[in-house]
Amino acid sequence: MNAPVDITAVRIETERLVLRPWRESDLADLYEYASVDGVGQMAGWLPHRDVDESKAILKMFIDGKKTIALELKDNGKVIGSIGLEDRDENLDLPDSMMGREIGYVLSKDYWGRGLMPEAVKAVIGHCFATLHFDYLTCGHFLRNEQSRKVVEKCGFRYVKDIVHTTRYNTKENTKLYILYNPNVER
Ligand SMILES: CC(C)(COP(=O)(O)OP(=O)(O)OC[C@H]1O[C@@H](n2cnc3c(N)ncnc32)[C@H](O)[C@@H]1OP(=O)(O)O)[C@@H](O)C(=O)NCCC(=O)NCCS
Secondary structure: OEOOOOHHHOOEEOOOEEEEEOOHHHHHHHHHHHOOOOOHHHOOOOOOOOHHHHHHHHHHHHHHOOEEEEEEOOOOOEEEEEEEEOOOHHHOOOOOOOEEEEEEEEOHHHOOOOHHHHHHHHHHHHHHHHOOOOEEEEEEEOOOHHHHHHHHHOOOEEEEEEEEEOOOOOEEEEEEEEEEOOOOOO
16 A cells, blocks of 8 residues: 655754755745756656746645655755655555655756765655655666666665656656565564
8 A cells, every 4th residue: 555644744854954845935946956957857757847837846745745855954955855656556565565656856966966865765764763664665767877876875676677658658668676664574
């Protein structure tokens, strides 16, 4: 089953980031990174064309209560996000086990500094220690080496290859991974 999730009260501090719910005042920051070419396409969505598109997505983030904003302590800007999405049915996980698929995106300006592994590890800790998920899954397009590095740094185990249809109807060879909660007996 998809584990129930409500991130409205989440606040997690890492060395360089504050992980917290999205706010309406984050609109300019979201548009700034989501409108850059070559970011969303790595995750299956197209760059935002205008600020109204970002506004609609931001409303979805806030109302959906499953997407966490990544605020950089240095400058107070939101530079990325992590979503706890519905699990991928291709993994055939038993209904008795509760978990979610983790998805993430970071502003191009901040790539290569280990910020996403830092954030993902903190979210894994929250999902396993506080929310008692049985597992988290993750997937990346075959061509997305950057995401593969994050997945590996965070300890996920490869499960299988699938073909994923993106929101803009392209097909992407995709690798799926899982990480089981070490604190839960299986
Ligand atoms: C995937 C992503 C979140 C990685 O975040 P990050 O904080 O940069 O992660 P890391 O710092 O650990 O870097 C991961 C790898 O990216 C590569 N990388 C770093 N800077 C890069 C750059 N400017 N251009 C291309 N690749 C780069 C490096 O190979 C690095 O691995 P290494 O640290 O072992 O050398 C980020 O690249 C991103 O947001 N990409 C677009 C959206 C996306 O792919 N989302 C995931 C969908 S599954």
